[in-house]
Every structure is written in structure tokens, then in C-alpha cells.
Amino acid sequence: MAVIPAAYQAAADLLKGRHLLVTGAGDGLGRAAALALARHGATVILLGRTISKLEAVYDEIGAAGGGAAIYPMNLAGATWADYFELASTIEREFGGLDGILHGAAHFKAFTPLYDLEPKEWVESLQVNLTAPFSLTRHCLPLLIKSPDASVVFVSDRPGREPRPFAGAYGIAKAGIEQMAQMWAAELQSHPQLRINTFHPGPLRSGVRLKGYPGELIEQSPLPETATPALLWLFGPDSRGVSGERF
Ligand SMILES: NC(=O)c1ccc[n+]([C@@H]2O[C@H](COP(=O)([O-])OP(=O)(O)OC[C@H]3O[C@@H](n4cnc5c(N)ncnc54)[C@H](OP(=O)(O)O)[C@@H]3O)[C@@H](O)[C@H]2O)c1
Numbered sequence: 001m002a003v004i005p006a007a008y009q010a011a012a013d014l015l016k017g018r019h020l021l022v023t024g025a026g027d028g029l030g031r032a033a034a035l036a037l038a039r040h041g042a043t044v045i046l047l048g049r050t051i052s053k054l055e056a057v058y059d060e061i062g063a064a065g066g067g068a069a070i071y072p073m074n075l076a077g078a079t080w081a082d083y084f085e086l087a088s089t090i091e092r093e094f095g096g097l098d099g100i101l102h103g104a105a106h107f108k109a110f111t112p113l114y115d116l117e118p119k120e121w122v123e124s125l126q127v128n129l130t131a132p133f134s135l136t137r138h139c140l141p142l143l144i145k146s147p148d149a150s151v152v153f154v155s156d157r158p159g160r161e162p163r164p165f166a167g168a169y170g171i172a173k174a175g176i177e178q179m180a181q182m183w184a185a186e187l188q189s190h191p192q193l194r195i196n197t198f199h200p201g202p203l204r205s206g207v208r209l210k211g212y213p214g215e216l217i218e219q220s221p222l223p224e225t226a227t228p229a230l231l232w233l234f235g236p237d238s239r240g241v242s243g244e245r246f
Contacts, residue, residue, distance in 0.1 A: 002241040010231040016041035018148075019094045020234060023075065023135070024104030026053025028205030029154065032223035033101050033230050038066030040231055045090060047071045048104065069093065075104055075131035076123050083138040090142060097142040099150040099234050102132040102176075107207045110165035121168045128172030133179060136195075144190050150234045153180045155197040156207070160245070177245065184243030194242035196233060200226040 020037050024030035025046035031053075034044045038061040046054045046068055054070045061068040071086060090097050106127035108120065132153055136143075143149040158166035159173025166173075177197055184195040202208050202220040209217055229246060232238050 002238070002244055002246075004229045004232050004246055005237075008228040008232045008237075010040050010228065010235060012040065014040040014231060014235040014237075018042045018098040018234070019045065019090070019096060020099045020101065021045045021047060021071075021090065021097060021135075021139070022101045022103055023047045023131070024102075025057055026050050028103070028207070029200055029203055029223045029226055030101065030103030031057050032227050033103060034068070035060060035064075036224070036227035036231060037101075037234060038068055039064060040235070041066075042098075042234070043067035043069070043094065045069050045071055045094070047073055047086075049074045075127045076106065078126075078131060078134070080134060080138075083134045086135070087138040087142060090139070096146055097139055098146045098148065099143070100135060100139060100152070101230065101234070102135070102151075102153045104131065105154070105169070105207050107169045107210055110211055111167045112165055113167065116167055124168035125172050128169060129175045129179075132176060136183065143193050144187075147192055148236055148239060149193045150238065151180075151183070151193070151195045152230065152233050153177075153195075153197045155199040155245070157199065159197070160199065181243050187242075191240065191242075194238065194240070196238075196242060196244050196246060198226075198229065198233060198246045200229075 020042045022034045025034040026048040038044045048054050051072050058068045106124050153176045156173045158170030159177045180197045203223045204217050204220040205223050
């Protein structure tokens with residue numbers, strides 16, 4: 001079992017020449033990760049729903065001398081054809097893809113299963129499980145061509161142990177854990193592509209704010225605290241590590 005080095009210090013040019021896709025890049029962990037990945041040399045494709053948030057991240061990356069592109073997409077309504085178009089656009093515009101961070105999340109509140117509205121069930125599974133699957137599936141031909149590719153599915157505690165009231169979000173995260181291991185096992189003949197899950201712990205961002213509205217959010221670490229681990233997972237130092245949970 002691999003361990004992410006404590007206080008991992010990423011080289012300044014760790015990700016130079018890589019093209020990485022980040023979902024949920026407008027906010028929280030996705031935003032922090034996009035900024036960090038770009039700071040370490042990657043060109044980051046920022047995928048999200050709210051264009052103004054993506055533009056702000058794009059500007060911040062550009063001001064720091066990094067490279068980025070914006071791909072607005074509502075994962076709740078996305079179809080198989082939309083994912084095909086996304087992968088085709090990435091291939092046309094960038095010539096390839098070296099990794100995906102599945103950071104987008106749909107979560108409204110802790111809810112008993114009995115009380116889940118059908119719309120909430122469908123949307124949560126769509127954004128938190130179907131979208132990461134479909135995106136990975138359509139980008140796979142590009143990832144397989146990369147000399148060193150990494151896919152990271154962002155998980156959460158209910159993905160690793162059943163938690164009452166975690167609702168469709170928790171069920172989707174459990175599915176993510178299974179799916180990542182299945183992808184990793186099925187793709188063993190492509191050792192240059194690694195697929196792992198990452199649970200960041202509580203963060204001072206959207207999902208925590210919605211789940212624990214009475215909590216002092218300052219008690220949770222900033223999303224930036226999770227970025228050294230993500231840099232390790234996307235950089236060459238984690239080569240050969242696949243099918244693991246971090
Ligand atoms: N925060 C925590 O304490 C915590 C703990 C454990 C795991 N996590 C995981 O870490 C990841 C990031 O969490 P976070 O709290 O940082 O999230 P966040 O701040 O709520 O940001 C989530 C992002 O996902 C995007 N998104 C939501 N629905 C979307 C849709 N239909 N289509 C496209 N994009 C959509 C949001 O876009 P908009 O801004 O446009 O809505 C936003 O940019 C998630 O996978 C979450 O499960 C978080």
C-alpha cells in the first residue's frame with residue numbers, strides 16, 4: 001500500500017507539459033487543485049457549471065503565468081454525446097490528456113433515505129457517479145496514449161463506510177470507490193495509467209458548509225491543504241500506484 005509522503009514538496013516543474021482536466025474547478029477543492037496544478041506547470045482544463053467562477057480561476061492562473069482553458073458543462077444534464085464532444089475537443093485543442101481530477105460534487109444536505117426526493121436522487125447520482133464514469137470512459141483513449149496519466153476520483157467518508165443520512169451522495173461515493181478499483185484492475189495492461197481515490201477529510205468548502213451549517217467553518221482546513229497530496233497523485237512520483245485509496 002502506497003503512502004503519500006508527509007509534507008510532500010512538489011518540484012516547481014513537476015507537471016510541465018501535462019494537460020489535466022479538473023471538474024468542479026470553480027470552487028472549493030477543485031479550484032485549489034486547479035491553481036496548484038497550474039502553478040506546477042500543467043495546462044488545466046477547468047470544467048464546471050458557473051462560468052463566472054471558472055473565469056475567475058482562469059484569470060488567477062493566467063496572472064500567475066500558468067496555462068488554462070475553460071469548459072463550461074452542467075454535469076447534471078450531460079449526455080453521452082456531450083462527453084464524446086468534450087473528449088474530442090480536448091484531443092483537437094490539446095492533442096492529448098494526462099489526467100482527470102473528479103472534484104465536482106452535488107450535495108444539498110444530510111437526508112434520511114426515506115425522505116429523498118426523486119429529483120435529488122437522480123441529480124446526485126448523475127453528478128457524483130454517472131458523470132465521473134462517463135467522463136473517464138470517453139477520455140480513456142486519450143489517457144491510454146499518455147506516457148504518464150493519473151485519474152483521481154474524490155471520495156468522502158460515506159464512500160468508505162456506510163453513514164446514515166449521507167443519502168444519494170454517500171451511495172454515489174461508495175460507487176466511486178468500487179468503480180475506481182474496477183477501472184484500475186481492468187486497465188492493468190496500461191501501467192502508465194493510474195486510477196485512485198482520494199478522501200481529503202473535512203475542508204472549508206461547499207460540501208462541508210452544506211452538511212454542517214451550524215459548525216464554525218474556520219475549524220476545517222482550507223482546500224489548499226489537500227493540494228500537496230494531489231500534486232503527488234498527478235506527478236511522476238506516484239507512477240505505478242493504482243487501485244488505491246488515499
Ligand atoms: N468539503 C469537504 O469537507 C469535503 C469532504 C470530503 C470530500 N469532499 C469532496 O471534495 C470534492 C470537492 O468538495 P468541495 O466541498 O470543495 O465542493 P464545492 O466547494 O461545493 O465545489 C463543488 C464544485 O462542483 C461543481 N458542481 C456542482 N454541481 C455541478 C454540476 N451539475 N455540473 C458541473 N459542476 C458542478 C460546483 O459548481 P458551482 O459552483 O457552479 O455549483 C463547484 O465548483 C467533492 O468531490 C466532495 O465530495 C469534500
